[in-house]
Amino acid sequence: MISLVRQVLKPYDVSRRQALARRWLELPETLKTETQVIGRYLWGCGATHGIHERCNFGCTACYLGKTANHQPPLPFEEVARQIDVLAENLGGGGNIQITSGEVTLLPADELIRILQYARQKDLVPMVMTHGDVLLHEPAYLDRLITEGRLSKISIHVDITQRGRKNYSRVDEEKALNPLRDQMAALLRGARARTGRKLKAATTMTVNRHNLSQLGDVVHWFLDHADTFRILSFQPQAETGRTDSGDGVDGAAVWHALEQAMGMKLAKHPAEFGHPDCTWFALVLMFDFGDKRALLPAVRLDRDSDRHMMVGLLSALGGVNLNDQKLSTAVARILGMMLRSPLLLLRAAGYALRRSWDERRWIPATLWAALRFKLRLRPTAFVVHNFMDRTTLETELGRERVAACAFKLPVNGKMISMCEMNGTELREQTYRVASEPAAEEAFPV
Numbered sequence: 001m002i003s004l005v006r007q008v009l010k011p012y013d014v015s016r017r018q019a020l021a022r023r024w025l026e027l028p029e030t031l032k033t034e035t036q037v038i039g040r041y042l043w044g045c046g047a048t049h050g051i052h053e054r055c056n057f058g059c060t061a062c063y064l065g066k067t068a069n070h071q072p073p074l075p076f077e078e079v080a081r082q083i084d085v086l087a088e089n090l091g092g093g094g095n096i097q098i099t100s101g102e103v104t105l106l107p108a109d110e111l112i113r114i115l116q117y118a119r120q121k122d123l124v125p126m127v128m129t130h131g132d133v134l135l136h137e138p139a140y141l142d143r144l145i146t147e148g149r150l151s152k153i154s155i156h157v158d159i160t161q162r163g164r165k166n167y168s169r170v171d172e173e174k175a176l177n178p179l180r181d182q183m184a185a186l187l188r189g190a191r192a193r194t195g196r197k198l199k200a201a202t203t204m205t206v207n208r209h210n211l212s213q214l215g216d217v218v219h220w221f222l223d224h225a226d227t228f229r230i231l232s233f234q235p236q237a238e239t240g241r242t243d244s245g246d247g248v249d250g251a252a253v254w255h256a257l258e259q260a261m262g263m264k265l266a267k268h269p270a271e272f273g274h275p276d277c278t279w280f281a282l283v284l285m286f287d288f289g290d291k292r293a294l295l296p297a298v299r300l301d302r303d304s305d306r307h308m309m310v311g312l313l314s315a316l317g318g319v320n321l322n323d324q325k326l327s328t329a330v331a332r333i334l335g336m337m338l339r340s341p342l343l344l345l346r347a348a349g350y351a352l353r354r355s356w357d358e359r360r361w362i363p364a365t366l367w368a369a370l371r372f373k374l375r376l377r378p379t380a381f382v383v384h385n386f387m388d389r390t391t392l393e394t395e396l397g398r399e400r401v402a403a404c405a406f407k408l409p410v411n412g413k414m415i416s417m418c419e420m421n422g423t424e425l426r427e428q429t430y431r432v433a434s435e436p437a438a439e440e441a442f443p444v
Helices: 002-009 014-026 076-090 108-120 132-136 138-146 173-194 211-223 250-261 303-316 326-338 341-357 359-370 395-402 417-422 425-429 436-441
Strands: 045-047 094-098 123-129 152-156 199-206 230-235 278-287 292-296 375-384 406-410 413-416
Touching: 002 326, 014 076, 045 076, 076 094, 076 108, 076 123, 076 406, 076 413, 094 108, 108 123, 108 138, 132 138, 132 173, 138 173, 173 199, 173 211, 199 211, 211 230, 211 250, 211 375, 230 250, 250 278, 250 375, 278 359, 292 359, 303 326, 303 341, 326 341, 341 359, 395 417, 406 417, 413 417, 417 425
Parallel strands: 045 094, 045 406, 094 123, 123 152, 152 199, 199 230, 230 375
Antiparallel strands: 278 292, 278 375, 406 413
């Protein structure tokens, strides 16, 4: 009880506030808008590299270097130095991706040690994986959750992957839905066995071969929103080992997403860095058991939505809600609201107006609630546009790098992921010289 009172009285995290202030100063002036998330509420996302640069897949779209499979895993001390830099930059509650090649090929003890260290530095790690190892060794995932305190995971599944057990080569996304079912079952099982929460995202590369099949994945995702909260699309960039010329742009992916959803989506309810880099839509799914309603969290044609969002961004800056207990999050929000009484009144008024606007769903909501069938499932759709070398060298590319929301530590400095992948920088971090056999390790 004393701890919760303390959270109400002091809802702001000092290190997070300082990190956001530094981040805001780095942004180009043109992007310092009232709806900019970076530097106001979030620092962005950090990532590791080199932890285990190797992979047992040979995907047709991959941004690793050509000699990745010849790289030894980094010693823990070097991984820890990366995490130290990430903590210094992101502040308390910062999100970091434990990635680079396939990190679940590491012994469980080593990956657990990395997760534990990230937690010690007050960071929230997410393991990025193709999921194949975990699918065939569920106990590995259980240990990551219980011993490594893993609470976030992202699983990549699409037809560009080569080497997956029982799905070595698939040409249609819908043919992978049984595999996605297995992944969903894996996550549900891990939650049941461990009694812990595990938030999950699923990602996929999009190119000209599977763009028209995107709807099959979207519909699967909506049917499994109890398991996955985020569906992230990554238009194929011609970089790393990927030079097939099959890439598509973000606009085409967004159009395909809207067609699959059957609704227009606001691709920039708020800016997440540069508008050409990240497009996202937040959707509230009301699951009534026998049907569902999909409502955009922010409607750009309504001034009330925009004003509410701007008010929240201003008030929430420095409040660490990431991966917190419900009681702690509620206490911090209460403390924030007590410091912004006008925002509290505005939020109450907005809730009433929004309820009236969506009144057609009130009967179904009440009926489902009475039957204990109602589930509110917040979901997010994201498009990440990575750059190739040609784009990086343009004026627009340089502006995008300056506003990058996805960085990793290289030689003590935070570097844009696009710089890492689109230049020789990744290869320069490798320890083993290029060998002819390296090309054969990753067929493209």
